[in-house]
Every structure is written in structure tokens, then in C-alpha cells.
């Protein structure tokens with residue numbers, strides 16, 4: 001049998017030290033396909049395949065040389081010529097005819113070292129730090145940018161970090177979408193630097209968790225962000241890419257009403273008829289955001305990105321809370337599959353939006369909506385806007401003044417009390433329906449009637465859903481009449497009907513699930529004590545990421561046989 005291209009390096013290395021007879025046992029019994037897999041191989045494992053200690057020392061020496069050889073390779077060659085095979089994760093051989101998306105005109109721009117001045121530190125990620133910067137164009141014009149520099153250890157960049165950095169460059173340089181962070185170019189200096197569009201307002205997660213007096217984000221704006229995100233993700237899907245790390249920490253605010261998808265370090269091309277990417281070795285993944293098939297088999301697809309979209313929606317409406325906080329990563333899959341648990345509905349999230357999130361969390365990838373379909377579903381679930389027509393001062397009711405804009409979170413034409421968000425105070429609560437008239441200010445481009453679209457049609461919607469140009473007024477969301485036109489009344493009733501809290505005379509959110517419920521409505525009982533796992537990269541430790549190792553080679557192999 002011929003060796004797989006992805007493990008040719010191993011065969012060559014073993015031949016060089018006259019140990020070629022161990023090629024198959026190392027590959028098949030120890031599941032080693034990449035140099036870094038040897039980090040997990042113990043001397044006893046090598047004893048187990050019959051390799052003596054002197055041979056083991058030869059192997060260790062050769063590996064050291066091999067790795068340092070990788071580090072010292074010409075960076076320019078690597079950038080322009082793609083990656084060495086050992087930088088790629090293994091992919092099923094049958095799918096190998098597909099590769100990274102075709103380049104459209106190559107590198108966006110090679111930027112001279114002296115043309116970029118770095119300023120304040122904006123943040124740090126798994127393989128580099130990000131600074132605010134100023135890029136001086138040949139014309140003399142200065143452009144504010146963000147500069148991501150590859151972290152360099154005492155012996156130069158670390159192999160996998162360099163690979164991930166270059167992979168991110170290679171993917172970003174082919175992307176062009178109003179809600180995808182733009183790569184301007186690359187500085188081939190020491191360290192290597194990515195020059196990117198600046199998102200001056202930082203990450204959405206930081207904004208969601210900003211302490212008072214920063215006001216919470218309005219519900220209608222969160223819906224706008226969701227639509228921008230769905231559009232960007234539909235675009236990535238058309239490029240044959242899976243993001244794999246969709247979360248509010250990776251959505252950046254380019255303006256108060258514009259998000260951009262960022263952090264393409266985990267993006268991979270989808271392969272084969274099933275449009276999947278299967279991890280080729282143990283790498284950390286953000287457990288709490290991952291779909292069951294990703295946790296089980298290391299399998300990622302547009303449908304697993306849709307799952308992550310649902311978790312991102314949940315984060316947005318729960319003020320940036322951590323999903324599955326308190327559940328150890330190794331138990332998350334069990335919760336999802338055996339207990340059929342799902343993240344609970346956050347109080348700010350309408351039933352209609354939560355129903356949409358539950359569709360994203362369908363157990364079988366094929367049952368989840370596509371991103372282009374989600375764009376339509378989002379439009380249907382859009383909360384209606386209204387305006388307060390009298391001061392509301394009743395006990396227990398949401399305080400409002402005449403003229404206050406109100407976003408309706410729960411309410412139906414025939415219920416006396418609605419739940420909503422006061423657009424002036426950003427407070428959420430229940431109020432008498434009679435105190436609010438629904439806005440009916442015509443139909444702006446953002447409020448076009450919804451037509452459910454097939455994925456193929458939907459991918460054409462690549463325009464910006466930027467609220468800045470649209471003057472963030474009530475016209476940005478569908479009018480109540482438009483809503484009623486788009487959603488059959490009975491369905492709207494079912495989705496928006498609230499229940500009354502005891503004693504108040506006012507209806508409130510029905511936060512407790514009914515006694516007998518289908519799995520879709522099961523809410524998670526808060527479990528105890530959180531043993532955290534984090535990204536093994538020092539700068540990523542702790543915090544929200546809750547990375548955990550997943551998907552051993554053997555698991556991946558069995559997944560491939562399915």
C-alpha cells in the first residue's frame with residue numbers, strides 16, 4: 001500500500017535513520033501522522049511496537065532536526081507557495097481533489113515594514129498579539145489598521161502557530177464581504193504581521209459584558225447583528241469554508257451598528273460530497289460552542305457553524321454569558337445527546353428567536369437550517385417596534401414615558417399585556433399593551449417582506465446589512481403590519497403569547513418550561529462546580545474560551561469510515 005501524502009514526511013524521516021520498518025506501526029498503532037503527535041508518544045509506546053531505546057534516541061534526534069528545519073524554512077516561500085504537507089491537518093484521501101479556494105489575484109498587498117506604525121495593544125489571541133496601527137500608503141495617506149503579529153519564541157515562531165497564522169492569511173486574502181473582517185496585507189518582517197481592517201469598538205463580547213454605566217445593547221440591534229452574521233456566514237459557505245470558532249468574542253464591532261466576522265485561525269475548507277472537514281489530530285476546540293458531531297467525531301461543516309450561530313445568538317441575548325458554564329467540557333456532549341439538554345431561553349430572547357436557535361441545535365446536521373434560510377427566518381422572528389402613547393407608572397410594569405420607542409419581545413394582538421424593551425432606558429419588562437402603538441412607518445430596505453429562500457438564492461444576498469447608513473430608527477425593523485403580513489396570526493400568537501406572573505396583574509415572561517415538553521424545549525438545570533479547561537497556548541489560558549482537546553486520531557479514523 002502506498003503511503004498517504006500527509007505521512008510521507010514520516011517515511012522519509014524514518015528512512016533517513018534506517019528505521020523505515022517502523023513506519024506502519026507508528027502510523028497505524030500509535031496514530032502518528034504529524035510531527036507534533038510525537039509529543040503524546042511515550043517511550044513505553046515505542047517499546048510496545050518493538051523499537052529499542054537506542055533507536056528511540058535516534059528518532060528523537062531526527063525529530064528535533066526535522067522540527068527546527070520546519071521553523072527555518074523561507075517564510076516568503078511558504079506564504080506564496082502554500083503550506084508544507086506537515087502543516088496541513090489530515091483529510092480523507094477520497095476528498096483530496098479539493099483544496100483551499102482558488103486565489104483571486106494572490107496576496108492582497110505586501111506591505112513594507114516601515115509603512116506600518118504599531119500603537120496600543122488591542123488584544124491577544126492564540127498565536128499573536130493585535131495592536132492598533134497606522135498604515136502609510138505610497139500616496140502618503142494614512143489608514144488606521146489593526147496589526148496582528150505572530151508570536152515569536154526564543155527559537156523563532158513555533159511550527160503550529162506559524163502554520164495557523166499563515167493559514168489565516170491565506171484564507172483571509174480571498175475574502176471580501178461587508179461583514180467579514182478585511183485583510184489589507186502582510187508585512188514580511190520579524191515578526192510576521194497581518195495588517196487588517198481596524199474594528200475600533202473591539203469585540204462584541206467585550207461590549208456585551210461591559211459594566212455599567214455602559215447601557216446594554218438594544219434587542220433590535222442584536223437582531224441586526226444576527227442578520228449581518230447570517231449573511232457573512234452564508235458567504236463563507238459559498239466559499240466552501242467552515243469557520244469552526246463562531247462566538248461573540250470573534251465578532252468585532254467596526255461601528256456601533258456593524259459587526260464583522262474575524263479570527264480565521266480555525267477556518268478550514270470543506271471537502272467531499274458531504275461538505276465536511278474532519279480534524280486530523282488532537283487540537284483544542286471551543287467545546288461549549290460545538291455541535292455534537294464536532295465533539296464526537298471532530299466533524300465540522302456549515303451545519304456545525306449553524307449550531308455555533310445558535311450558541312452565539314444565545315450569548316448575545318444573555319449579555320455575553322458563558323454557554324454551559326459549570327458543565328465540565330467532557331460532559332457537554334452527554335448533556336446534548338443523552339439528556340437532550342439545550343441552553344435555556346435568555347429573558348431578552350423572544351420565543352420566536354429561541355425557536356430559531358432550537359432549530360440551529362437540531363441533533364442531525366441535515367435538519368438544521370442553512371445560513372441563507374436563517375436570514376429569512378430571522379426576518380420573520382424580528383421583534384416589532386412600537387411607541388409609547390402614555391406614561392406607564394403602574395406597579396410592576398416597565399416604566400415608560402410618552403414617546404418612548406419600544407421593542408416588543410413578547411405580545412400578541414389579543415393579549416392585554418406585552419413584554420418589551422424601552423428604547424430610551426434599555427430596561428426590559430411587561431406593560432399594558434394599550435400603552436403602546438405599533439410602528440407602521442413604511443417598509444425600509446431592511447424590512448422587505450420575507451420570502452423564504454432556497455440556499456442557492458439566499459447566497460446572492462451579500463450586501464451590507466449595516467445599520468449606520470439606514471439611520472437607526474423604527475424604520476429599520478419590520479413594521480407591525482409587515483410582521484403580521486409575513487407571519488400567520490395563529491403562528492404569531494403561538495410564538496409571542498406571554499403568561500401572567502402571579503399577583504402583578506401583568507403578564508411576564510414564561511421562564512419555566514411546561515411539565516411535559518418535547519426535547520426541543522428542555523432547559524438545562526444549572527449543574528455545580530466548573531472545572532475549567534483552557535487553550536493550551538499560554539496567552540489563551542483561562543477566560544471564556546473553555547478550549548478542550550478533542551478528537552484523537554483514532555476517533556477521526558472511525559468517523560471517516562462512516
Ligand code: AMP
Nearest residue numbers: 122123124125130146197198199203263
Ligand atoms: P485574535 O487573535 O484574532 O483572536 O484577536 C485577539 C483580540 O484582538 C480580539 O479579541 C480583539 O479584541 C482584538 N482584535 C483582533 N483583531 C482586531 C481588529 N481588526 N480590530 C480591533 N481589535 C481587534
